Amino acid sequence: MEPLLEVRDLHVDYLCDAAPVAQVLRGVSFTVGRNESLGILGESGCGKTTLALAILRLLPACARVKGAISYKDRELVGLPEREMEKLRGAEVSLIFQDPGRSLHPTLLAGTQIAEVAAAHHREWSRRHCREAAKAILKEVGFENAERIYAAYPHQLSGGQQQRVVIAQALIGRPPLLIADEPTSSLDTTMQAEILTLLNQLRQAHKLALVFISHNPAILAEMADRILVVYAGQIVEEGAVHQVLTSPLHPFTRALLQCVPREAPHAAADRQLSAIPGSPPDPAETAEGCPFALRCAERTEICASRMPAEVQPQPDRKVRCFKYGG
Amino acid sequence: MAYFLRRLLHGVLVLIGVSILSFVFVQLAPGEFFSDMRVDPQISPQTIASLRAQYGLDQSLPVRYLRWVRSVVRGEWGYSFAYNLPVSQLIWTRARNTLALTVVAALLAWLISIPLGIYAAERRDRWGDRVTVAGSSALLSVPDLLLALALLRLAIHTKAFPVGGMISTEYADLGPWARIKDVAAHFALPVAALVFGTLPVFFRHVRASMIEALALPSIQAARGYGIARRRILFRYALPAAANPLISLFGLSIATLLSASLLVEVVMSWPGLGPMLLEAILARDLYVVIGAVMLSTVFLVAGNFIADILLYLSDPRIRRSQS
Amino acid sequence: MVADIVTGDGRPLVRVQGLSKTYVQDRLLSRERFVVRALERVDLVIRPGSSFALVGQSGSGKSTLALCLARLEPPTEGKIWFEGQDLLSLRGRALMRARGRIQLIFQDTAAAMNPRLSAKEIIIEPMRIQSVGTRQEQNERAAYMMERVGLPPAWLNRRPHQFSGGQRQRLAIARALSLQPRLLILDEAFMGLDLSMQAQIVGLLQNLQRAEHLTYLFISHDLSLMAFVADEIAIFDRGRIVEQGLPSELFSNPRQPQTRALRDAIPGRSSVLGMGQD
Numbered sequence: 001m002e003p004l005l006e007v008r009d010l011h012v013d014y015l016c017d018a019a020p021v022a023q024v025l026r027g028v029s030f031t032v033g034r035n036e037s038l039g040i041l042g043e044s045g046c047g048k049t050t051l052a053l054a055i056l057r058l059l060p061a062c063a064r065v066k067g068a069i070s071y072k073d074r075e076l077v078g079l080p081e082r083e084m085e086k087l088r089g090a091e092v093s094l095i096f097q098d099p100g101r102s103l104h105p106t107l108l109a110g111t112q113i114a115e116v117a118a119a120h121h122r123e124w125s126r127r128h129c130r131e132a133a134k135a136i137l138k139e140v141g142f143e144n145a146e147r148i149y150a151a152y153p154h155q156l157s158g159g160q161q162q163r164v165v166i167a168q169a170l171i172g173r174p175p176l177l178i179a180d181e182p183t184s185s186l187d188t189t190m191q192a193e194i195l196t197l198l199n200q201l202r203q204a205h206k207l208a209l210v211f212i213s214h215n216p217a218i219l220a221e222m223a224d225r226i227l228v229v230y231a232g233q234i235v236e237e238g239a240v241h242q243v244l245t246s247p248l249h250p251f252t253r254a255l256l257q258c259v260p261r262e263a264p265h266a267a268a269d270r271q272l273s274a275i276p277g278s279p280p281d282p283a284e285t286a287e288g289c290p291f292a293l294r295c296a297e298r299t300e301i302c303a304s305r306m307p308a309e310v311q312p313q314p315d316r317k318v319r320c321f322k323y324g325g
Numbered sequence: 326m327a328y329f330l331r332r333l334l335h336g337v338l339v340l341i342g343v344s345i346l347s348f349v350f351v352q353l354a355p356g357e358f359f360s361d362m363r364v365d366p367q368i369s370p371q372t373i374a375s376l377r378a379q380y381g382l383d384q385s386l387p388v389r390y391l392r393w394v395r396s397v398v399r400g401e402w403g404y405s406f407a408y409n410l411p412v413s414q415l416i417w418t419r420a421r422n423t424l425a426l427t428v429v430a431a432l433l434a435w436l437i438s439i440p441l442g443i444y445a446a447e448r449r450d451r452w453g454d455r456v457t458v459a460g461s462s463a464l465l466s467v468p469d470l471l472l473a474l475a476l477l478r479l480a481i482h483t484k485a486f487p488v489g490g491m492i493s494t495e496y497a498d499l500g501p502w503a504r505i506k507d508v509a510a511h512f513a514l515p516v517a518a519l520v521f522g523t524l525p526v527f528f529r530h531v532r533a534s535m536i537e538a539l540a541l542p543s544i545q546a547a548r549g550y551g552i553a554r555r556r557i558l559f560r561y562a563l564p565a566a567a568n569p570l571i572s573l574f575g576l577s578i579a580t581l582l583s584a585s586l587l588v589e590v591v592m593s594w595p596g597l598g599p600m601l602l603e604a605i606l607a608r609d610l611y612v613v614i615g616a617v618m619l620s621t622v623f624l625v626a627g628n629f630i631a632d633i634l635l636y637l638s639d640p641r642i643r644r645s646q647s
Numbered sequence: 648m649v650a651d652i653v654t655g656d657g658r659p660l661v662r663v664q665g666l667s668k669t670y671v672q673d674r675l676l677s678r679e680r681f682v683v684r685a686l687e688r689v690d691l692v693i694r695p696g697s698s699f700a701l702v703g704q705s706g707s708g709k710s711t712l713a714l715c716l717a718r719l720e721p722p723t724e725g726k727i728w729f730e731g732q733d734l735l736s737l738r739g740r741a742l743m744r745a746r747g748r749i750q751l752i753f754q755d756t757a758a759a760m761n762p763r764l765s766a767k768e769i770i771i772e773p774m775r776i777q778s779v780g781t782r783q784e785q786n787e788r789a790a791y792m793m794e795r796v797g798l799p800p801a802w803l804n805r806r807p808h809q810f811s812g813g814q815r816q817r818l819a820i821a822r823a824l825s826l827q828p829r830l831l832i833l834d835e836a837f838m839g840l841d842l843s844m845q846a847q848i849v850g851l852l853q854n855l856q857r858a859e860h861l862t863y864l865f866i867s868h869d870l871s872l873m874a875f876v877a878d879e880i881a882i883f884d885r886g887r888i889v890e891q892g893l894p895s896e897l898f899s900n901p902r903q904p905q906t907r908a909l910r911d912a913i914p915g916r917s918s919v920l921g922m923g924q925d
Contacts, residue, residue, distance in 0.1 A: 043841040043843060044811075044812070044841050056549055058545060058548060081554075085551050085553055085554070086551060087551065088548070088549055088550060088551035089549070089550035089551030090551055093549070093550065094546075094549045101541075101542040101543060102542055102543055102546040104543045104561055104564075104565065105640070105641060106565065106638065106640055107560075107564070112547075115547075115556070116550040116551070119552045119553060119556070120551060152640040154640070154641055157705075158705065165546075168546075168550055169550065184839065185838075187705045188704075188868050188869055188870065188909060188912040188913060188914075189704050189908060189912045190704075190705075191912065191914065192911070192912035192914070195914065214842060215842060215914065216915070217914040217915030218914040218915065220914070221914050221915060254843070255842060255843060257846075258842040258843050258845065258846040259842060260871045260872045260874065261871075271850075271853075272849050272850065272875060273846065274843055274846035274849075274850050275843040275847075278814070278844075279811075279843075
């Protein structure tokens with residue numbers, strides 16, 4: 001079965017503001033199959049948002065993209081903008097982190113959803129678009145779709161806003177949904193609702209989902225497979241339960257130790273190990289493995305060369321000298 | 326509802342305040358209407374005194390103020406010393422002439438600057454943008470006075486337009502159609518001067534607001550759902566850019582009577598401006614106050630209209646007020 | 648962390664009794680009044696040297712409690728004792744001194760800092776306001792605090808926007824500690840931080856608590872993180888404390904539905920991985 005989305009050796013550089021060229025993505029390759037859920041795990045600045053924007057061609061003009069992105073065997077990189085517009089929202093949709101800022105402040109919530117419907121179904125009447133918007137509002141869990149349709153975004157809570165965003169994203173019935181940290185600005189209960197909703201919708205519509213997050217615990221619930229991204233590169237890849245229970249890459253291991261586990265009984269257990277240092281600045285490129293500085297298991301070779309990707313087990317890839325490369 | 330009543334009340338208070346202040350300030354200017362007459366040896370002091378009493382100039386300031394208020398209520402707005410007519414009569418014709426100029430100029434300026442500003446914002450930093458911005462900078466840097474004079478020079482040179490005034494000397498002999506053409510010909514240059522003066526300002530504001538709006542995350546999200554570029558521009562970006570523009574529009578209305586003074590004087594357009602200038606120089610007290618008050622009414626109205634439009638266009642303002 | 652009770656006499660550092668805060672919005676020309684009961688008769692006790700957490704959904708009123716404690720909002724009813732004194736009745740110098748001993752750290756660090764000031768000026772700003780120490784002493788304290796929070800003293804001249812989110816949070820902590828407070832209130836201070844940053848800040852706070860004899864009041868919606876940092880947790884819902892206890896108890900035996908909802912909302916618990924088990 002051929003994959004829905006295939007990214008091959010994607011490089012993205014930002015040449016903006018006369019600043020040093022930032023290598024935000026460095027040779028990223030992966031595939032997403034139909035109805036598959038892929039998790040992308042990484043810290044801020046690792047390039048995960050850039051990846052999402054690159055797939056949908058929403059990067060600013062000063063970004064330079066090299067490599068191949070193909071959707072249903074169609075190459076997206078050189079596609080004319082008009083064709084790209086038809087694809088966005090109808091084949092691939094993207095939802096962002098802060099729903100309050102993703103929604104237009106002076107348009108009704110329902111109108112914004114209806115607009116997306118109208119953009120992809122030019123033959124539909126305005127009434128038809130409105131009805132479709134109300135229908136999908138019901139689908140994302142609003143009992144009183146009429147009331148929500150007529151509300152302005154600032155009148156809704158964070159969780160409600162994100163549901164509206166999801167409605168907007170799915171009204172075009174895209175087979176692929178990319179969610180970039182959709183719950184990071186919501187509190188835990190709203191987060192749980194949204195995650196449940198996304199899983200439900202995935203089941204109901206056989207959606208392929210690319211879920212981007214900095215929290216492995218969320219990906220444990222949402223993803224089948226996981227890519228761990230560090231400094232613009234994929235450093236580990238595999239089935240989610242394998243990667244999260246027996247991580248190979250030192251970064252993955254260290255990150256998992258930062259997750260607060262079940263309430264410890266003994267005071268002595270109340271230590272959250274941290275990764276020393278900060279995530280690397282994409283504008284500063286050093287030799288060797290980008291994680292070397294913060295790695296507890298580094299050796300001499302790590303600072304001098306970039307490790308290649310190896311496959312120590314079937315279906316698992318890792319980019320670390322510990323496993324060869 | 327309460328919001329508007331409050332704004333209205335505020336406007337009324339401004340009007341009262343301005344009337345008092347202008348009364349006081351005009352008094353502060355040295356001399357009065359009859360000062361020149363004092364110098365004339367043929368007019369006796371008693372004549373001057375009786376003239377002054379007739380116009381109530383011998384009364385104290387508060388008394389005069391109250392008498393003026395009563396006159397306003399009667400619809401006269403006081404009396405002009407120079408023309409011996411109620412101020413309201415005098416001002417009305419002049420104000421009408423001014424409004425004819427400024428309303429047309431404002432409409433033209435907005436109708437040109439909105440599409441131009443949107444165009445420039447969309448093509449930011451590309452050729453179209455650079456050319457229009459450079460053009461607006463050039464216009465901005467030329468003082469209004471120079472613009473008006475340059476246009477007059479053009480009129481003299483090309484003989485395509487009359488040089489100043491509102492009507493030609495033969496106006497009375499012209500048929501109706503010819504009269505309209507005559508006024509229109511006189512109209513063109515002052516309007517052009519006003520438009521050249523305000524267009525660059527509006528253009529820059531529209532462009533800046535649109536650039537800011539286009540950078541909003543909600544616009545990027547809309548693009549992400551495949552909404553066409555044109556639709557995003559007008560349905561999403563322009564409404565998001567509207568707030569500062571509405572305030573500016575209110576300012577346009579507010580200055581409808583006051584902004585054209587310079588152009589009117591230079592181009593001899595018989596509007597409120599030249600009359601106000603004349604009245605100030607002659608200390609024709611109530612004409613000055615009348616003109617100032619009328620301008621203030623427009624100012625208050627302009628702000629009020631802007632408030633209404635803002636309330637209607639931005640639901641967030643509605644929320645914070647209710 | 649059952650910390651040392653530094654005062655030794657077992658007196659609570661903070662005692663809140665019957666605290667209520669109601670927001671009323673009058674509408675002109677209308678008989679309706681818009682009433683929001685942000686806090687309803689809240690009682691709590693915070694022991695010195697301990698870490699207390701208020702956990703609840705957004706809008707539950709927990710931030711309002713922080714504002715009342717910091718005397719940034721006047722409560723409608725109730726009493727607050729701080730260090731044995733009636734906090735609400737303090738005025739003038741006494742109030743200023745009390746403010747110095749209760750410090751607040753917010754979620755949005757960029758918004759909480761003047762972008763025109765350098766890091767050094769930000770740290771010593773509280774000292775300047777309260778006229779504490781000479782210029783020299785203030786500068787020394789700034790350098791000392793930068794190191795204590797793990798930031799290079801060479802960065803004292805940088806502006807807030809040049810720091811990353813996690814680094815700014817450290818800076819906020821340095822500023823909060825410049826007046827040597829007793830109580831630090833952290834309102835959603837971890838939201839928006841990467842996990843590794845979060846873990847670093849938690850470690851920093853734990854170290855500082857021991858060294859500077861601090862008491863922490865955490866306000867958060869993240870029960871799993873609070874279980875890690877707090878000695879005692881109070882679950883907040885619609886202006887009231889609905890349940891209170893040790894973190895391990897709340898996890899194993901939640902009695903109220905709100906507590907259970909907060910616990911079950913933690914991601915990763917229901918997955919095959921059982922992120923909850925070690």
